[in-house]
Every structure is written in C-alpha cells, then in structure tokens.
Amino acid sequence: MKTSAVNKASIIQALRKAVEDKKDVSRYVRGEITRADLERKGIKLAKPL
Amino acid sequence: MPSHYKFHYIEEEIGYYFDTDLDVSYKVTFTESNTLSDLAEEGIANVYSVNIDRLGSDKKSVKDLRIGETVSYILTQFLSDRSNSILFVCSADNMQAYCRYRKFNGWYSNSSLKDQYIKSDLIAKGQTPEETYFTSVIYHPENPSAEAIEKAINTTKDYFDKDAA
Numbered sequence: 476m477k478t479s480a481v482n483k484a485s486i487i488q489a490l491r492k493a494v495e496d497k498k499d500v501s502r503y504v505r506g507e508i509t510r511a512d513l514e515r516k517g518i519k520l521a522k523p524l
Numbered sequence: 525m526p527s528h529y530k531f532h533y534i535e536e537e538i539g540y541y542f543d544t545d546l547d548v549s550y551k552v553t554f555t556e557s558n559t560l561s562d563l564a565e566e567g568i569a570n571v572y573s574v575n576i577d578r579l580g581s582d583k584k585s586v587k588d589l590r591i592g593e594t595v596s597y598i599l600t601q602f603l604s605d606r607s608n609s610i611l612f613v614c615s616a617d618n619m620q621a622y623c624r625y626r627k628f629n630g631w632y633s634n635s636s637l638k639d640q641y642i643k644s645d646l647i648a649k650g651q652t653p654e655e656t657y658f659t660s661v662i663y664h665p666e667n668p669s670a671e672a673i674e675k676a677i678n679t680t681k682d683y684f685d686k687d688a689a
Contacts, residue, residue, distance in 0.1 A: 483683050487650045489562040490657040493613045496555065497575055504539070504551050504577045520538040521554040521572050 528594040542594050546586065549579040552598050557611050560661065564676035568669045570607045571661075574599065589634070592627075596635030599662065603641060609663035609673060625658035637662065642670070644677040648684050 496518050502508045510520065531542035531552075539553040557573040576595055602608055612628050614621040632643055646659040663673055 483648075486563060486648055486680055486683060487655070487657070489559050490613060490648055490659065491650075491655075493557065493559045493573060493611070493659075494657065496557075497573060497613060500553055500555055500573075500575045501577050504553060504575065504579065519556045521556050522538055 527590065528597040529590050531594060531598060540598050544588055544591060546588070550591065550594075551575075551577050551579055552595060553577070554602065554610075559611055559613070560609075560673060560676050563680050564672055566672060568609075568672050568676065570605075570669070571609050571611055571673075572602070573611045573613065592631035592634060596631050596637050600635070600637055600640075603637075603662065603664060606664040606666050607668055609661055609667055609669065612660045612662070614658040621656060621658050625660070628660060632660070632662070640664065642674075644674065646677055646680055646684075648680070 496516070499508065499513060499516060499518060500520075503510065503513050513520070529542040529544060531540050533540050537551075539551050541549060541551050543549050553575040554572040555575070557571045559573070560568045560571045599610060603610065614624040614628070629645075632638055637643075641662050641664055644661045644663075646657075646661075648657045648659065650656065661673055661677060663670060667673065
C-alpha cells in the first residue's frame with residue numbers, strides 16, 4: 476500500500492519554498508542578485524513564448 | 525474595458541516590461557515551478573510561477589485598471605500554450621498576502637482569462653496567522669495535466685478544510 480508523504484507540514488514547506496523563490500526572483504529583478512545566484516538556488520527563469 | 529499598456533520582452537533578462545502613464549515600471553517574470561508536483565506527489569509538467577514586480581518607484585500606488593489588463597494580457601499569451609499553467613503564490617510577509625491575492629483575483633475576474641481558463645484557489649494556514657499562503661493556479665481545461673492539477677489542489681484543500689470544519 477502506498478503511503479502518502481504529503482501532509483500539512485510538507486504542504487506548508489512547499490508553499491514556503493515557493494514564496495522564498497519568489498522573493499529571490501524579485502531580488503534578481505531589482506538587481507540585488509544575479510541570474511547565476513538564482514540558478515545556484517535551483518530557480519530557472521522560463522522563456523515565456 | 526481599458527486597453528493594456530504596450531509591453532516588451534527583454535531576451536537577456538527573460539521577462540516582460542511595461543511602463544504606466546505615471547512612469548511606473550513593472551516586470552513580469554515566469555519561473556519553472558515544482559510546487560504542484562510536490563503537492564501531488566507526481567510530476568506535473570509546465571507549471572510556472574509568476575512574479576509581478578513594480579520597479580524602483582516610491583510613488584504612491586494609484587488605481588490603474590490598465591496594469592491589471594496588461595498583466596492579464598501577458599498571462600493569456602503565456603497560457604496560449606495549453607500545456608502551460610500558472611501558479612500565483614502570495615508572499616506572507618508584511619501581512620499583505622491577502623491584499624495581493626485580492627488584487628490578483630480582481631485582475632483575473634475583470635479579464636478574458638476567466639472565460640477561457642480555470643482558476644483554482646487554495647488558502648493554507650501555517651502555525652501562525654502571519655503564515656497564511658494564498659495560492660491560485662490558472663490552467664486551460666484542455667491542459668494535459670488538468671486532472672492532476674485539480675487533484676493536487678483538491679487533495680491539498682482537504683488537509684486544511686478539516687481544520688476549518
């Protein structure tokens with residue numbers, strides 16, 4: 476039987492990470508960190524179209 | 525309905541820029557996101573988190589319907605590839621999360637996005653009132669991952685609805 480690893484704590488952790496990543500992208504947009512810094516954190520900018 | 529501002533894409537910076545009539549600049553950026561895959565415990569491809577950043581202006585915010593129209597237009601372009609879905613997570617800092625969530629919902633509701641795309645919302649509360657995450661996912665009904673996205677959101681909602689009941 477498959478046991479779910481997802482629970483409230485893991486959900487909050489995933490959302491917390493999403494928000495942290497978003498803050499890092501904002502820092503990149505403001506020129507405070509580089510694209511290489513983003514990539515080191517595993518954040519990949521996506522080509523829109 | 526107001527027309528959107530003219531925007532342009534800067535290849536080197538991988539993002540869209542536009543300026544408002546009041547000379548306030550915005551940048552719209554997309555990043556690859558694994559958040560839904562983490563929630564679903566299965567891979568959901570082509571999910572992108574969107575950032576909407578106001579750049580270097582200390583001017584007071586004024587209500588400008590064309591900003592929302594422009595963001596919605598950019599999102600529509602992005603979602604024209606039906607395999608793409610967009611994740612919007614509101615930062616929980618400065619207690620502004622709900623305001624940002626409402627603003628994003630307003631942009632969606634006043635745009636043609638609502639006629640073509642599904643928006644699923646999730647409100648997840650952490651251990652403190654400050655740690656509340658307001659999340660929306662927008663996707664096309666014919667997105668190949670539509671079922672998995674819906675399942676991920678609904679399953680996640682169940683965890684938090686139990687407490688609210």
